[in-house]
Amino acid sequence: MTDTPSPTTSDERDEFALSCHDLKKSFQGVMAVSGATFEVPRGMITALIGPNGAGKTTVVNILSGMMRSDSGRMMVDSTDVTNWESYKIARLGLMRTFQLSRELGGLTVLENLLVAPQHQSGESLFNIFFRPGRTKREELANAQRALEILNTYGLYELRDSRARELSGGQKKLLEIARGIMAAPKILLLDEPMAGVNPALIDRIGGYILDLKAQGMTILMVEHNLNVVEKICDHVIVLAEGRTLATGRLSDLRANAEVVQAYLGEVISAGPAH
Amino acid sequence: MSAFWYYVFTLVFFLFDYFILAMGLNIQYGETGILNFAYIGFVAIGSYVTGVTSLPNSVGTGQQYILGWGLPFPINLLLGGLASSALAVLVAFIALRRLRTDYLAVVLISLSLVLYDVINNYVPLFNGADGLYNVPEPLAGFFKLTTNSFIPFFAAVSGVVALIMWWVMHRITNAPLGRTLRAIRDDVEVSSALGKGVFRYQLTSMIIGAFYAGVGGGLIIQFGGSFNPTAWLPGETFVIFAVIIVGGVGNNVGLLVGALLVETLLIHLPAFLPAIPGHPGLIEYIDTMVVGVLLMVMLWFRPQGVVPERIRRSPISLVKRPASAIIDVAAPTEPVVAPVGNPAIQELP
Ligand SMILES: Nc1ncnc2c1ncn2[C@@H]1O[C@H](COP(=O)(O)OP(=O)(O)OP(=O)(O)O)[C@@H](O)[C@H]1O
């Protein structure tokens, strides 16, 4: 397994959309992340698993620039983004969703999506008053695309509702849709299926597979190993803030450490194979 | 002109003026979520700068002040607005770059107190505690106005200025810029994670709002001909907050309603009531209390204001549903992964 990574060559870099090396983060002396090192292969779906409190959300927060690591490095494509502010990382094409949904509550569902495109003409005072035609055309094109995405995600009918009025499952969908609207290359999903009903879990799984088919790189935090088995190509196991193992889920099952740290009783209780 | 009409036109002037002031605070607080507790300071700077760019050279006026350019209306008003915007840039770089919202509010209050003390005590700037007076009546010579006809005339001018500024604000808040500001208001961190350079937008919002504050302040000194520290006690900021909270945060029409209810009906109208015998000034105190109580009642029972922020609907030209596969939230599609039991992990192959 990959506890001690060798320096990456340029070939390997092309292979990975996102990587981090020895990330550490503590909160008032409590180590939440204590040496996370892994690579996220391009164009694949990678699962980030680990027990509660393993530091998965903290890692996602660091990778998206919303939190600063105490030490360690991270790369998006071949750009070193260590300590970058989140909006700069987002502009490189990395979008994320949140474990506890964070919709823009006062905005409508459609507006939540319309915020996402980068560098809109209509975000500049000058363009609003001196290039109204261009601003309007761009806005209509964005709205068209947003409505198509909402349609795909089953939120079309809710387009003019305030986002704060949505149900939990709908908010989860909205967050993914909002991320997609920004046309990202990399999508970080923090437990996209937590707390939603089984039918919706299937649908979200389908959406994620579609995104992969479109060439997107996905890193998702997921507790449900059944889902991981079905849709993820690659798994990273985090325990007590450290990367414990990486590989295919079937390989990891053979790893005694992983079984002990996470899969534990669950595996041994399962059917023999 | 009878005293009655004089009062009426004064009320009309302050209605328009507070509408402008409310629009400025609303883009900062209502749209962007910046709790600008120093707002009245920006109003004051606009007022003073409009005054000193309109007054002639200070020699022989019996007042001390900087500039004294003797510029005509509306150039001096514009300069008042721009001076206030310049202050906003300074304040934004001091206070907004690092501080979180709650600290920011405290820093802004402190800044407004410092500004107040400096202007009140440093006489060469804007004549200290006496303030500016004898500011020329704008356009009075041009239109051959008398002291009597100036009041309704300038009330009308302020209406025109308010209308133009409403149109500009309407364009801004309905553009993608306004939407991004509201996104920042709703969640700063999420907006940043969506690629928005939050500081740039907060700065823009501060500059626009301060311009409105400055113009609103400039109109006050042009209307009354004088302005001094009693006109902008730091607590005045909360009257403008009351206007936007009562009217409806995030709604430009609501702001006019708020200005009418709070500024015209509660603050100014009672000032014209006969004093309660034996208790001069009591009405004003009751007034302030009523505004405070009204603010609390609104925040408690109707935080969205009399005219709530409206829902911005999808563009009418696009309401036709896209042709691609139609899915409904209520109707789940075919399972893509096998149905998952609970907790499901035992089913691992
Ligand atoms: N902002 C914070 N302040 C203090 N402690 C924190 C903070 N965020 C996380 N922690 C702590 O860091 C550790 C890791 O938390 P984190 O949320 O990253 O875990 P997780 O793997 O996402 O867990 P879960 O599966 O429950 O979502 C936990 O012990 C948590 O209490």
Ligand SMILES: [Mg+2]
């Ligand atoms: Mg988590």
